[in-house]
Amino acid sequence: MIWNEHVETMSRDEMHALQSERLRDTVERVYQNVEFYRSKMQALGIEPGDIKTIDDIVKLPFTTKKDLRDNYPFKICAAPQSEFVRIHASSGTTGKPTAVPHTRKDLDMFAECVARSICCAGGSREDTIQVSYGYGLFTGGLGLHDGATRLGAGVIPASSGNTANQLTLMKDFRPTILACTPSYAMFLAEALAEEGTKPEDLALKIGIFGAEPWSAEMRAKIEAGLGITAHDIYGLSEIMGPGVSCTCEHRNGLHICEDHFYPEILDPDTLQPVGDNVVGELTFTHLTKEAMPLLRYRTRDLSSLDHSPCECGRTSVRMARIIGRSDDMLIIRGVNVFPSQIESVLLEVPEASPNYVIIVDRKGTLDTIEVQVELNPDYMTDSVTEMEEIRKKIKQKLDSVLRIGVILTLAEHKTITRSQGKAKRVIDRRKI
């Protein structure tokens, strides 16, 4: 079923008109309320009146993650804090997160987009959804929760972790949809097999998975292990969270809620928009966001667009599943990790040297991140106890900044220079 038939099946001309009207409104609002955008537009010699249709979007300035950091926490917002009803955040460098506030209307839009996504994946109000995304600052848990509630489906707010409990809920409450990260879905499938529960003993039929990259092979394994059809949901907290786009039953790209988020694909070198089916950097412009509308936000995710009509009846543009990143960001168990964050922590801890290697691996089904670091020679000790204290100190600092558990290994100088090769700081052994 199509949740919002009017918008999701409107003609391309109608969509163009709707997007144009909403872009004009958004540009006017950020120009009036956000110093960052006003000065950027003035520097480019443009005014809100220069934006007449959605095609004029190419005249507008870009926004990057750095711009969000520089304007932390709320300087890039177009609404006062009194209008915020929820503030989400994603991890940032040296402990400072990126703040993403939402007004009441923003949360309504979020729930609307997630409701569309669940329907797109084949769900309806008849379904019961086990939300095994983390609840908290991360948008996954609350995002799916609100969207499923909007749809009228039953919600089991399981959050992530406590695998034994997750399995009990699946068996006893008989959810028909599971929403979580693909690696956690894989983990749950294996845990089920281990305890001897067969997929047919469960009521699951649909999986809605996102927040980290996964391969077709992994999808096939999850589908077999849980007896479901697995769907891709895409989102990022800066834009909204999950529900920016989702696959339909044809699973030939993810339908974007383009009446709220206008997508562009840019050539990574020239930053000029490219045509359909050409891979480049995915960029979104908010068309309806109130709290923190962003113009041409560069996601760094690599994808392509396809405006051709889909057999499902939706006319919305589809994006290809994410094929990689145009920067060095790693996604570990759904958490975004930048090598620069690790480096800045190591520079802050005197016992550590800035000589390090990051090794990302997939042990079983869960991603692991190991940081091998060389000890600062000034802190060399003959005591194992003191050495362990140093190791724990560095680990705790990294864990708190990255918001994920790392394996911290103290290493000899030669190990790091050996594996480093030509300043290669990151070794990703995952096969995805």
Next chain:
Amino acid sequence: MKIKQISVFVQNEPGRLLEFTDVLNKAGINMTSLNLADVTDYGIVRVIVDDTEKAASVLKENKYNVIVNELLCVDVSDKPGALHEILVKLADNDLNISYMYGFSKGGHASLVLKVNDLEKAIAALQ
């Protein structure tokens, strides 16, 4: 008496100890004792050598993390109760031992002890 010990950080992997001893060997340094304290993924090798300064310098040149400490070295006769006597004296003076190692040969034993107050330990044993 006091004795100088060199401690070096090594990873717990095949061949790492060999690489370390090879550095000392090539510099013509003789080891009097070697003690290896291991955790899981790394260990601390503690050695007493004939030329501490030279050994520390060649190890640093080879990018090892090195620390030189002064430890307590005690010679005792190789008979029952000899170690006990030493430990009683240290305990009576509220001295703590964080690690020790030793060997005996030909009726004579040498003990190397890391204590929390070296000067006090020497005085206690005199």
